[in-house]
Amino acid sequence: MKRLVLKFGGTSVGTTEKIRKVANIIKKRFSGDNEIIVVVSAMSGVTDDLKKKSESISKNFDKKELDALLSSGEQASCSLLAGALIDLGIKSRSWLGWQIPIITNNNHTSSQIIKIKNDEILNFISNKGVAVIAGFQGISKENRITTLGRGGSDLSAVAVAKFFQTDSCEIYTDVDGVFTTDPSINPKAKKIEKISYEEMLEMSSLGAKVMQPNAVQASMLDDIAIDVRSTFLENTGTKIVSENEIDFKNVVTGIAYSKGNAKVSIIGVVDKPGVAADVFEPIGKNNINIDMVIQNTSLDGKNANITFTIKQEDLNTTLSIIEKNKEKINFNKITHDDKLAKVSIIGAGMISESGVTHKMFRSLANEKINILAISTSEIKISVLIREELTQKAVKKLHEAFGLN
Numbered sequence: 027m028k029r030l031v032l033k034f035g036g037t038s039v040g041t042t043e044k045i046r047k048v049a050n051i052i053k054k055r056f057s058g059d060n061e062i063i064v065v066v067s068a069m070s071g072v073t074d075d076l077k078k079k080s081e082s083i084s085k086n087f088d089k090k091e092l093d094a095l096l097s098s099g100e101q102a103s104c105s106l107l108a109g110a111l112i113d114l115g116i117k118s119r120s121w122l123g124w125q126i127p128i129i130t131n132n133n134h135t136s137s138q139i140i141k142i143k144n145d146e147i148l149n150f151i152s153n154k155g156v157a158v159i160a161g162f163q164g165i166s167k168e169n170r171i172t173t174l175g176r177g178g179s180d181l182s183a184v185a186v187a188k189f190f191q192t193d194s195c196e197i198y199t200d201v202d203g204v205f206t207t208d209p210s211i212n213p214k215a216k217k218i219e220k221i222s223y224e225e226m227l228e229m230s231s232l233g234a235k236v237m238q239p240n241a242v243q244a245s246m247l248d249d250i251a252i253d254v255r256s257t258f259l260e261n262t263g264t265k266i267v268s269e270n271e272i273d274f275k276n277v278v279t280g281i282a283y284s285k286g287n288a289k290v291s292i293i294g295v296v297d298k299p300g301v302a303a304d305v306f307e308p309i310g311k312n313n314i315n316i317d318m319v320i321q322n323t324s325l326d327g328k329n330a331n332i333t334f335t336i337k338q339e340d341l342n343t344t345l346s347i348i349e350k351n352k353e354k355i356n357f358n359k360i361t362h363d364d365k366l367a368k369v370s371i372i373g374a375g376m377i378s379e380s381g382v383t384h385k386m387f388r389s390l391a392n393e394k395i396n397i398l399a400i401s402t403s404e405i406k407i408s409v410l411i412r413e414e415l416t417q418k419a420v421k422k423l424h425e426a427f428g429l430n
């Protein structure tokens with residue numbers, strides 16, 4: 027007997043017909059005498075619709091009420107699924123976050139799970155019941171409904187795996203697994219059999235949409251191996267595991283990209299301690315995420331230019347914040363550019379291989395793709411390029427690093 031957690035994403039439960047299909051998948055896994063806990067997302071599109079409704083009431087809709095609102099999508103899908111299982115003759119019931127409870131902190135709209143009480147559900151599954159848990163939600167110590175951030179039912183599944191000590195954590199989705207790059211822009215993309223937590227964390231943070239980055243990080247911290255697989259095909263998917271279970275044959279494991287980036291350059295700031303802090307502090311306080319940062323100094327060492335990237339939608343706010351701080355920061359001028367993409371190569375094999383950087387840059391140069399900014403870590407190299415060149419860059423790098 028094994029204890030399994032199976033998580034089904036929004037597209038997997040997108041219609042009542044699909045919910046029946048999911049119930050049948052669960053039935054198959056159950057018949058092998060396994061104990062089963064299911065975590066479910068809202069039906070696809072539902073959370074977005076609710077979000078839009080809140081925005082049409084107010085651009086600053088109260089975050090606590092937003093959590094109560096958005097979490098309702100999962101209430102519908104988990105009860106529909108439990109009902110479908112009962113219809114198949116399986117003992118089942120649904121649990122909302124507060125009923126378990128899944129205790130989180132009170133950081134509304136992106137709360138962290140502190141603890142999951144497990145006795146009631148353990149009792150239920152050991153008596154041949156399939157437990158269906160609403161993903162994405164919890165309850166704070168102040169007795170308010172919380173949510174875990176968009177895509178957060180992945181995180182719910184990883185936390186269930188941890189607090190119920192399950193033997194596996196299976197993430198069912200509308201794709202076959204994790205691919206070397208996005209198959210919709212490069213048909214040569216291949217399914218990856220095994221990927222390390224660290225690589226997956228980079229892949230998902232840098233644009234691959236298969237799993238929520240927070241969920242990958244949580245699985246890495248507690249070494250909870252994840253199995254990503256398709257709801258609709260009976261293929262084996264991708265295993266996300268600890269790096270010592272992988273021999274890194276390829277230097278590069280995958281290529282990720284994100285569009286909709288913007289770049290801001292502040293020209294001619296004084297080169298002295300505290301300037302960068304003065305630039306970034308007010309931007310950070312407005313919850314705007316800074317991504318790449320480059321600083322270069324003039325020849326005489328007196329002035330510097332600071333360049334950084336942000337999401338395109340944050341560009342106007344960022345520019346006005348800098349203008350407002352003009353007196354304090356004291357610069358010559360600001361320039362900016364939007365419709366940029368970040369393309370990244372990711373691979374733990376890079377650590378022990380030299381020449382990866384120049385190979386990447388040369389491949390892009392051969393395609394006449396200009397690099398606007400660069401950032402690196404031990405296992406990834408990212409470049410900023412014009413958005414319309416994304417596909418060309420991804421295809422070229424996929425070939426250059428032997429992934430075709």
Ligand code: ASP
Nearest residue numbers: 067068073176177178179
């Ligand atoms: N329904 C939530 C969302 O759309 C959570 C999830 O799908 O994982 O973000």
Ligand code: MG
Nearest residue numbers: 035036067177
């Ligand atoms: Mg989702």
